[in-house]
Amino acid sequence: MSITAAYDAQPSKTVDVGAYGVQDNVQHGDFVTENEERDLRRGLAQRHIQMIALAGAIGTGLFIGLGSSLQTGGPLGALLGYAFVGLIVCAVQFALGEVTALLPVTGSFVRHAEFLVDPALGFAVGWNIVYGNWLSIPAEISAICVLFQYWTDINSSLFIVIFIILTFVVGIAFVGIYGEVEFFFALLKILLVVGLIILGLCIDLGGVPGTPRIGFRYWSKPGPWVEHIATGSWGNFLGFWSVMINAVFSFAGVESIAMAAAETRNPRQNIPKACKRVFARVSLFYILTVLIVGMLVSSDDERLQDESGTAAQSPFVIAASAAGIKAIPSIVNAVVITSAWSSSNQALLAGTRVLYSLALKKQAPAIFLRTTSWGVPYMCVLLQTAFMFLAFMSLSSGALTVFYWMVDLVGCGVLISWSCVLVNHLRLLAAMKKQGIARTELPWHNKWTPYSSAIGLAACLLILLTNGFSVFTHGGWSASSFVSSYLDIPLILIAYLGWKYAKGTKFVALEDIPIRAALDEIRDNPETPEPMRKGWKGVVMKMLWE
Template identity: 60%
Template sequence: MDKLTHVESGDKSPAYQHLETSGDVLTRHEERDLKRGLAQRHVSMIALAGAIGTGLFLSLGGSIATGGPLGSLLAYSFIGLIVCAVQFALGEVSALLPVTGSFVRHAEALSDPALGFALGWTIVYGTWLSIPSEISAICVLFGYWTDVNPSAWIMTFIVLTAIVAFSKIRYFGEIEFVSALLKILLIVGIILLGLITALGGVPGVPRVGFRYWRDPGPFVPYLADGSWGRFLGFWSVLINAVFSFSGIESIAMAAAEMRNPRVVIPKACKRVFARVALFYVLAVLVVGMIVPSNDPRLSEDSGTAATSPFVLATAAARVAAIPHIVNAVVITSAWSSGNQALLSGSRVLYSLALKGQAPRFFLRTTRWGTPWACAATYVLSSFLAFMALSASAITVFYWFVSLVGCGVLISWSCVLFNHLRLRMAFRKQGIDARRLPWHNAWTRELPICSSDASVLVRRCPLLLHHHPADQWLCRVHQGQLVRLGVYHCLLVSTARGGADYRDIGLVAAVFLGWKLIKKTRWVRLADIPLEEILSAMEALPEEKDERPRGAVRFISWLWD
């Protein structure tokens, strides 16, 4: 029997009737139909695999060319702090409410059912498009080695995606575990080789050190000269950093399929952030040391390992296999990203069906606990990858993708808002927050600061578009940043049809539509049944996972 509070149809208690409509505990469908196949190591490595993606392997060079080595390092570190806030906020809420759909269901339980509905369907829509996007990227990556018709690769990875979609959740966990290990081994190898090269450890290669930080310099002016231009260079890297970290918020999407989620989720959140931050900071530092920001190759984008900053950074070592290794790992990374999109999207769709916000057909599962009806819709959506073979079709496809272009920041903002609402409910009801299964005293004010930062970063594209008025606007004095932002928002939104606000407009329209139709009400803080949830949790504590034994313990620090 599951140790979490769950709802049976015959419960008459007012508190449990509220739980059944708020979505903050396992429903009997989750408890009966889903299987707990994800262990601690799976959850930690799924988070690592989601956070270390193709953005780091292929886009880092463009960031250094735009912002310089120090500008890029500061930008990635700044976004890393936001990621820390998101991880810890998500961990606190998910450890208390470990349900399918994670922060989507949390939004319904802690704020408004209409908000959960809007976020849920936005994520479902975005992940439907993510899988064919990743498959299209894989075709480009294989083009580095062969000129085989892309249709063959598209069909191959559609089949592989379908196999993963309908398999047991444990097999998905094992695939992501291996994928994350490959990424980590590549990053560690590149960092070590890069440091050896920079410090003169490669015969015939002079010591570089921090030479390129002096010439051409630690920052690159962007759109303007002087200190203002250097600031804009740093600012422009922020949005690249966001997409490099994207995926880290999906760690708890399948919480109802985890063993001991109230123990596993906090451990994964605490450990994953430290590892991701370490890998990112060192990778950005090493590439910035070895490759000058004015190297023209950094601005090239073949979509393969040929222009990967990791390959450029280790070119001096003259290891012929490195480009092929990087390309192979990036292929597994792209496939892993598609699989994660499938897992997140299918579980969110399942959670919407649980609450009557999607057809109940999507509640159907296999005997081994996979929601096959939800997974089938994602397998069908993967056939959109064939649109990449047509110039006109790919234009339409990426127009659809642009509708959720910055959905990552919307998801992060929602995670932080959920955490804020939960903490407010604890204070409103006079309950000690230390009763949470995972509690951090310093996170009390963190959601507010991080939400402000997310909103600020969300305006990056508006401030930095290559619009004819950019040069004029960027000559505005540095002290007029607010006025610059307002003018540029109006100008670019008018000129581009508000493209940068499509994702926000989509969420707002769906939220208002559902709220008007269903007449949903904002959840009062006093009505959130925290005492019932905490009492049930304390009555049935979860068991801690056993520590690894044998030779595995020497590498288990990666996930344990």
């Protein structure tokens, strides 16, 4: 029996606190609903979840965007910036893992916000994610067209059509096929990152014939820091802060790991495990890569200013070209194309599952609850596919400007999503304390998360409010930069206050959040333990994704 049915069968345990109080929350799908159990299919295994998170976090920001961070903050500023954001990601991942283990629902932290905070917050954050993904897919497809221009002058409209079709096919197929596609591309990315790190060490240590040893030469001259906007120590700090803002967007995607929780096998076991391990792996890849890049390329190298958007902009390509290795640019360009397409696939999954979850809560039309016989919300996929055709705006310079203004509207959405994850977790902890429920009763928990979530939330809000600081400096004003940095904040507030006013929603009282009902559901319906793999295959699989 589903937890909704179990809870409805015990009316003495519900407390009606208004139009959108606890009782209404339970009846309209804060737990795994009958719709999810009946219409969706659990096609994602643990290895898929692990690799989907890696695929989302390792993308163009790592392969191409590091050059900008190195140029802005210097090798030490870039390293510290990515390390600091890595700690924030750790806080977000652990908070997400603890709440998802209790409530493994489609829509992840969007539904958690309704259950733990206020239905209006779930509405605002949910639609922010939906329209953000509507715009991010055509943006990724436009980027793919630019990347292909590195090799050919074929009309970009051909590549737009091809990748719209490919993305739609993956999105409408059984979710297990999506998992396999992302698994394959994630392996490609990981192999490329490992290969580039090894290649970078060989170049740096003089292991390539005809190339002198570099060592930490560029840390001495031009130096570990770069002055940004100001001079002296303040300029060095602003350089570091700009790197940290870039790093946030490089790590974007890790919060999507639980969006398809209701389509994941044993989600209470596999999603927390993925949250814990993905953080370590992603942080390791990024920090090692930033360190190697800072050793290979000088922060004042003019080639870092290349604005082509292709592999020519990658610091790894710059270093490999200087060492006379000709194949690296095309290899990097090819993998960056797969990264961009992988990002569009992940945006399609996240956007459609959040839209489906909003429809479950009657915050979107019920038509979006329709699913195929293999468990895919096809009306959500069709709507998002329609927005992919915005990629054709990239064929016109004037339309492209308008298009990127639209993309800029959701520029800080990742910080809002991370903040929502952390607020949800803090509310869960406060509710458990209020109700006298020990944290050890959670299916997965860590002793330091009460502190890491609070610190992580403060850091996210600080970065959110200061991420556009350069537009307020002398001569630094840019309307597009201001829009990308701040316009999403009033959009979220308008959506939140508008839904709250229209539906009369209230903050869910801590004592009324039915945590005990969720714990009883876990006790009464335990997941089947994951089988233990033995032998050398078990060792390899444990190293990779267990």
